[in-house]
Amino acid sequence: MTINESAQGVVEEFWMFDDWMDKYAYLIELGKDLPVIDSQFKTNNHLISGCQSRVWLHAEEQEGQIVFTADSDAVITKGIVSLLIRILSNHTPQEILEADFSFLESIGLQEHLSPTRANGLASMIKQIQLYARAFQLKSNQL
């Protein structure tokens, strides 16, 4: 599945719920299901700034693709990062760097979230892109 296709899937899932309480319930479920990050990566190094809750994000390369794992002390935040990971994990750095993040607008996430959370979301995306760029540079140097 391309990034665009999985993003489309997420948007459609979100549109199924009329009520934002249900969307939050869905995010909470996603958060609870998020595979837990290896505890060795829950360090300040992996902490994303700009969130009222704490978020750790780790990236690994597996056969040319990036695999993200993450955790947060707040479960809704975990749900949001899980959603990003579902869409962006297992893609090449190139694909991630070219990804179109406008699907977030279709979900209404950025608009609905508080500025603090929206900042947090922006920080997460920035961090994901930074990882992608770093891996790309590394592979170009090989």
Added chain:
Amino acid sequence: MTINESAQGVVEEFWMFDDWMDKYAYLIELGKDLPVIDSQFKTNNHLISGCQSRVWLHAEEQEGQIVFTADSDAVITKGIVSLLIRILSNHTPQEILEADFSFLESIGLQEHLSPTRANGLASMIKQIQLYARAFQLKSNQL
């Protein structure tokens, strides 16, 4: 004439004018007519604080009565002080200290004047009363 009687006279004069422009014209005439203070008394010692314009006030005893002379660099202020002097000059310290200043309210002066001018007027009255008290103390000590 008692202080009350001359105050009454001033109030009646003021009531003759409907228009405050005319009352001001009258104050200006009073100001222009004010006998000029002896220049030796136009010193900082005789300056009344609390006025946007400068006011000098001097007092002298003549046969048990106080005679006030004054000047100001602003002619409306001079008119106001002249009005006070007309009412209060040539009275004993006792009479001045017992004077009822509510005539100022009847004129509407205090209410109509700017707070700066009203402060100035209050300072003038305070200074007049201070002089009266000083002369009274002096004569009691004799």
Added chain:
Amino acid sequence: MAFPVNQLRNDFPILSTQVHGKPLVYFDNGATTQKPRQVINRLVEYYETENSNVHRGAHHLSNLATVSFEGARNFIAQYINALKTEEVIFTRGTTDSINLVSTCFQSFVHQGDEIIISEMEHHSNLVPWQQLCLSKKARLSVIPVLEDGTLDMETATQMLSPKVKMMAISHISNVLGTINPVKELIAKAHKYSIPVLIDGAQAIAHIPVDVRDLDCDFYAFSSHKAYGPMGAGVLYGKSVWLNKMPPYQFGGEMIDQVFLNETVFNRLPYKFEAGTPNVADVLGMETALHYLETIGIDKIQKYEDKLLKHATSLMLEVPGIKLIGTAKHKTAVLSFVVEGVHPYDLGTLLDQMGIAVRTGNHCAQPLVESLGINGTIRASFGLYNTISEVEYFVASLKKAIAMLL
């Protein structure tokens, strides 16, 4: 007579708005309060009929504005029972008031001196004193907070000594709701001639404030936490201190005479009011305090206490909830944590149900850390909150916790 809360609610236009399709339940009064129509109208009236710069003008509008502005000072002085009107300095708010005093006290604090604050202070009554101590190599002594959210009075008493140059204490804690025994502390401090500043940000809208009865040397509060507009506040100071202190900011209004090489400063209160004052918001603040006076601050306190008691008893029944701050003397502030639930998640879900609460460290990081937590959820009540809002809140809380666990 019952407290006329429904009638009072009509005075607050924002209370009839909706949030996420739900009626607004505003429980963030500790952060800022909503404004009654009377206050909003006062701003409009001022700008439509009186607006002018004050003091310096000889024209009609300037006179109107000056009389209103100085009338507000007079009213507020009476409201807090100051001895003299000139002891009321208008500032931008509590933070500004405290910074004024801490900056001017640079002249009075030297190496080896001490300043006392408490562990429950808001950053605004903590960082100014901390930075003063750092710059003067003075010592910051911190009164600990006990388990129930009260001050450790025994330790506080032992800290007093002639070395102490200032004691700065909150009247009421914004996190815990504790009403501190400031009168007692002030009396003790005065035995050592220590001046006391009371941070009244959380008190002015909830309990009677009488600066002469307290005998405090300084008292600071913000208009916006007392149903008044933002942008205005008060520093009350005893004139003996205010006269002793050097000026804070320099500019128009606060001067008497200016020469190129020296300046003669104005008398109180103007000495501390540099620049064009915020006349409109000061008049709004006056109207707000007048509004409180008309209702009766005693009645408000009693009513809010009823809300607090009811909310507390309902919340104690919810499993996993731990209340933070259980002092006997407290105002209607409910801080709590829920086991296994992040405050931020809870705040987000409550918001979806129309309820505005605050989450985080409430600008009192040292206190929150001393409690061994990383934040609380805080519901803080005002005079327009109702028993049924409290009940809706607790029901919503249960629902949110169920979703999150």
Added chain:
Amino acid sequence: MAFPVNQLRNDFPILSTQVHGKPLVYFDNGATTQKPRQVINRLVEYYETENSNVHRGAHHLSNLATVSFEGARNFIAQYINALKTEEVIFTRGTTDSINLVSTCFQSFVHQGDEIIISEMEHHSNLVPWQQLCLSKKARLSVIPVLEDGTLDMETATQMLSPKVKMMAISHISNVLGTINPVKELIAKAHKYSIPVLIDGAQAIAHIPVDVRDLDCDFYAFSSHKAYGPMGAGVLYGKSVWLNKMPPYQFGGEMIDQVFLNETVFNRLPYKFEAGTPNVADVLGMETALHYLETIGIDKIQKYEDKLLKHATSLMLEVPGIKLIGTAKHKTAVLSFVVEGVHPYDLGTLLDQMGIAVRTGNHCAQPLVESLGINGTIRASFGLYNTISEVEYFVASLKKAIAMLL
């Protein structure tokens, strides 16, 4: 197209009030401006639908208020053409902005250093620097003002040297109306790496302000002199300076992390915004600047210039009048004295005829004294003043002079 002054006048409710039974003629715009309905409505709208404390909340109202507040910062940054939004610091007004810089510059000014101001500075851009120099044993160098009310640029140029740690100059003089050649001064000062602060209090409502074109290091102005509410103002600062400066006030908002023995300060712009900000008045200020933008500041400048020219030519015909400030580049400020007449008397009589002017030293005592007078009468125009008001004013002036002489 003619300037739509009659239409604009309808936006200002106070302009239809009466003073002493006469229609108000408001010529005291240099002291403060009147507010259009749009600005007043913005305050009402904010308090009725958005009011909350900003930044710290996770709830809907707090989000609304935060988005509006930061949106205002963004708009204002664009309005003055700042490079970065975070270079716009919200303050209480010009005086507050200047005191912020002069206080923070305590770290950068030492014995033997110099600070340059001019003889025409308002007390708010004079006393802060004077007091800084007094406390640091630095030298205050004062650019003289020439006969026509312009700066003595030759002397100014000679004053520049590496010893100078700050040059603080008004964009426009509040007494003389002179538009100073600040761009030229800034370029010259930068050759010696001297930072320049521009006091824009009298400029922001009357001429275009482009901080990047001026290349000033700091720019200060007040909302209330630009048709906005009282209680708000701006300090623009280049981020390189703002980052170098220590914080000014301490408290909530301006901190990142607080421990009992140290504090980590927040990043720009928050580092300089301690305490609850004045959200309402900042939004009102944004609305006011937006109002000016919609009309077009160039058009306003042209129109006010027309008023100035007309008033000047009429006044030159009145015997005994001496205009103070006759620079070629000036805004619509008319300061004057009348031989044998005290300004205060004249102001009082004009007020009786409904005309609000200012009299006195206009918070610029050194300038007024250097002119060998003890005060002036000042008529200062705004976008809502009209040619017929100007004519009524000159006729009233003649009448008042006749009464007084």
